[in-house]
Amino acid sequence: MPQPPKHRSEVEMDQPRILAIDDDHNQLASLERIFRRSGFEIFKSSNGRDGLRKALRLVPDLILLDVTMPRMSGHEFLRRFRRLERRFGTSAAQNLPETPVIFLTARARLHQRIDGLDAGAADYITKPFDADELRARVRRALRDARRLRGLSPGEAA
16 A cells, blocks of 8 residues: 655755656666756656656656556556545645656657646657757746745746
8 A cells, every 4th residue: 555655855855856757778867867967866767656656755846757668657657646646645635736747758649749738747748859858848847836836936946
């Protein structure tokens, strides 16, 4: 049975915490390099089930999520994660925005992008991607989430 997530202190919030979930180990290594250089704390998972456990334990500020993975698709991960966020009060019960989730996937057709956004993703980025654009979109999603939590935009990453 999942455990309630631990809340992070203000000091811990200074270094945004990203959870990257992708079954491609090279992709995970690339994401780790991109975000560590930019001062982010990054955690990795190679499948949706493990990613869900880590998301509940780590309470990330943002999740980068592949769509097509073994054991649990990105869409299924997002449905389950949102249900658990509501259950444990990490978002709606505290009037906080949901954890931003950005789909990062090779599935580039218009209907696939629309499905991802309709499923509750904050953004949908297709592979291959530009590292600078990805960092910019992540920073924007983090700023938006912090603004919704009542923090000033200058406090965002």
